[in-house]
Amino acid sequence: xxxxREFYLERRRxxxxxxxxxxxxxxxxxxxxxxxxxxxxxxxxxxxxxxxLSTCVTVAREHRxxxxxxxAPPLGEMIAMFERSSNELIESVAAMDDAAxxxxxxxxxxxxxxxxxxxxxxxxxxxxxxIHHRGQLTTYLRPMGSKVPAIYGxxxxxxxx
Numbered sequence: 001x002x003x004x005r006e007f008y009l010e011r012r013r014x015x016x017x018x019x020x021x022x023x024x025x026x027x028x029x030x031x032x033x034x035x036x037x038x039x040x041x042x043x044x045x046x047x048x049x050x051x052x053l054s055t056c057v058t059v060a061r062e063h064r065x066x067x068x069x070x071x072a073p074p075l076g077e078m079i080a081m082f083e084r085s086s087n088e089l090i091e092s093v094a095a096m097d098d099a100a101x102x103x104x105x106x107x108x109x110x111x112x113x114x115x116x117x118x119x120x121x122x123x124x125x126x127x128x129x130x131i132h133h134r135g136q137l138t139t140y141l142r143p144m145g146s147k148v149p150a151i152y153g154x155x156x157x158x159x160x161x
Contacts, residue, residue: 005101008123009093015131016086019049021149022134022141023082028075030144042140045133046082047072052126053085059105059119060092066108093123 002010023046031043040048055065072078093101096119105122107115115122134151141148147157 003098004120005093005096005098008120008127009090011127012086012090012093015127016083016090018149018151019086019130019134020079020083022137022151023049023079025141025146025149026075026137027144027146031075033140033144035140035143040136042137042144043072043075045137045140046075046078049130049133050078050082050085052130053082053089055107056123056126057085057088057092059107059122060089060096063100063103063105063119064108065105065122066111089123 026042026046031046032041034041034044051067051070055067059065073081101120102118104116105119106113107117107122138148138151142157148155150158
């Protein structure tokens with residue numbers, strides 16, 4: 001029987017190549033693109049994805065995470081950080097036992113604790129939030145002059161000839 005932690009690891013491993021295709025499809029010279037004044041820019045979305053993931057690594061290792069508003073580095077650095085943090089998260093969750101998976105994790109914003117929940121709940125929440133933000137990015141790709149890669153099925157931009 002597969003545990004929820006094992007299923008989480010399966011999903012993280014399966015989603016990583018898809019995330020990487022979307023991130024690598026972004027044109028570095030158009031990261032300021034946003035479809036509406038109230039929408040985040042492509043750069044903001046990638047930095048959110050990257051920062052959330054690094055926070056997940058800390059939660060898996062230390063049961064503590066903190067959100068900060070650091071400036072985004074260039075796209076290439078964010079992509080490298082995203083991939084590195086993804087692999088570190090997979091390794092860290094694989095090393096957890098059931099007690100660590102279910103242990104409470106505290107989440108801070110500007111030094112103040114804003115949430116306490118099982119590490120597993122936090123990691124799943126961020127996983128789903130990341131998929132949401134990846135979906136936002138895919139809607140940015142064509143207007144940015146790029147192609148939308150296949151995600152869960154074929155893309156009109158990647159149909160076989």
